[in-house]
Amino acid sequence: MAGGKVYLVGAGPGNEGLLTVRGAECIRQADVIFYDRLVNPLLLEQAPIEAERIYCGKLPQKHILRQEVIQKMMVEKSREGKRVVRLKGGDPGVFGRVGEEAAVMEENDIEYEIVPGITSGIAAPLYAGVPVTHRDYSGSFAAITAHTKKETGEPDLDWEPLAKSIDTVAFYMGVKNLPFITKRLIEAGKPKDTAVMVVEWGTYSKQRTVKGTLADINDIVQKHAIENPSITLVGNVVKAGPVSTWFEELPLFGRYIWHVRTTAGAGRWSSEWKSQGAEVYEGPVWEETLPELTHLQKDLPYDEIVFETASDVEAFMAQLKNWRLDLRQVNCLLTAATRRAEEKWKDYGILPGFRSKEQWKYTEGVHFIGSEAWIEEIGHQGSSDIGHVLESAASSDHTLERLLVDDSINTVIFPCRKAVTTAVEKINALYNGDAAQWWSQKTVVCIGERTKEQAEKYGIHVDMAAGASEQAVTASIQKCFSPIL
CATH class of the missing domain: 3.40.50.10090 (Rossmann fold)
Structure with a gap:
């Protein structure tokens, strides 16, 4: 095997809490992340700040990067010795083309790992309150892609066994072809009154759920302007779910x-x-650096030192260490301007004081340690140091x-x-x-x-x-x- 390593990671159905532990580990260690439209962008915040992020997502009727180009770039990045994460919505082994990508890694002698994820065909119905199996309604389950390579995009399936032998069928990305799907299922013998549920953006805070039957679900979907990404669940197991869903009733749902x-x-x-x-x-x-406190005098001839944040406390303690001093040799009052600074001082066994900005303005013998903006806001004419620098x-x-x-x-x-x-x-x-x-x-x-x-x-x-x-x-x-x- 040559170069780095490629991780083909399932990002789960959308909700960032549904990423697997192993998936999160891979993201946190990544040098490069390739991700698509169905990956929650919030997952990228778990990656190292310096990691390269490459959006290769596909919008309806518009491909940002072709699959062949994505695979070529993954090989190139791994040969540079980088840890490459290919982040894919749901489970990479369920309509995620992971087999093709793994084959390319094999052909190019690239080490790789496949990390399963939670597939949306199961998760989205559950977030709408419906299991895909149920003792009273469903003992079998099938996952079907609702579009194919055919020019029309319509799924080319053996419809009769699907209609008569499978209790619950989950169609992935099926909104566009829903009229075709319902028509073929009815023609193959599925009763018109079979329950159907469509879940749009399942597990996200913008999730929407509609229910109907094979006879009327098309009209309901059009009425509510439901679009992909959606999961269409066909089967009377839909009747096992509540009228409203546990997720959509949470107090901050939709925010x-x-x-x-x-x-x-x-x-x-x-x-x-x-x-x-x-x-x-x-x-x-924010990336934070702690500069040297160049204006702080070693003999600490102050009545009071005021700290804006916990980082400023750390900068002060680092300066004492450089001078080979400790807190026993600090005889001035230590004051926290924020709760974070207060908590940091408590970690060192110190109970700092608090003072208002108006008092600081007119007090002699005070030294301020904080951000440049905070020091300017106080408007004190005395001594100060920039204790931390932040850059987004x-x-x-x-x-x-x-x-x-x-x-x-x-x-x-x-x-x-x-x-x-x-x-x-x-x-x-x-x-x-x-x-x-x-x-x-x-x-x-x-x-x-x-x-x-x-x-x-x-x-x-x-x-x-x-x-x-x-x-x-x-x-x-x-x-x-x-x-x-």
Whole structure:
């Protein structure tokens, strides 16, 4: 075997929580990721910042990269000694062309691994409350691709055994050919009153579900403008499911949240929002460096040192270590300006104090350690050091661009004034400065009145100002939305 290694990974049906443990491991170790339209862009956030992301997705009637080109690029990247992940929606072995890709790796003497995923033909019905088998309704199950290489794209199947011998049939990507499918099943002997369910974007927060029978499902799908990607489940097992689905009744179902980040590290609230049915993009991702504290004097002749973030505390401790000093030799007051800084000091066994910005402005003998923007905002004329420098990672912009192309985001949460400026700059850059319409279509929640004022300065309509807690923000999001049908 030569060069690197290729991982053919099933990304699952869509919901990022349904990625396998092994799949997540492969993404976190990747040098290059090839992914398509049916892969949730949020999964890319698990990859290393420096990993190359290549979109090779296929839109309806439009192929971005041909399969042969994708395979050639995978071989080339692996021969450069890179760990290549081919991320495919669902399970790569179920209509995912993994057999072709594995054969190409064999032909080129490239080491590879196949990582199974959860297939949408099973997951999407479950997220709509319907199992594919049931003791009372279904003892057999078949997965069928609803389009073929034929010029018409219509599936070329032996319809009679499919209609008479299989209790439950899942058709993948079957909306376009649904009239043909229902017609052929009825002609082959399937009763017209056989239950049918179509699940669009199954397991995503934008999932939609419609039910009917072989006789009327085409009209129902047209009425609700259901499109691919969809799973069409044919069989009376559909009757085993509830009238409404457990997933679509979650309190934050239908909400795709952009929680604008201004600090490095993971947020604390997104997991709860996800458990309530929302999808959450936390970005941009920030790369952080800790510069040397060049203005901090070794004898620490200060009455007080104020720290903006946990990173600034770390920068200070690193400086003490360089000077071969420890906290026992620090005789000034240590003050935290944020909860993160406070928690970091507690990790060192220190209980820091808090002071308002107005008090800092007029206090002598204070040294500030924080970001450049924060120090400028305080407006203190005394000494200071930039304790941390943040730059947004280009990889996070890639994810945001994909979400904007898919028009996924419907809710924006600003945790602070800096978040407002950050988001406005990102959206203006991607929309060439013409982003007013984009903002007008979003629900905006600000944490605190000052954050709200900052958003309104940019002409952004703010739907709600919330308190600085997960519960307060969640309640505000729920108040802003009418039920999504």
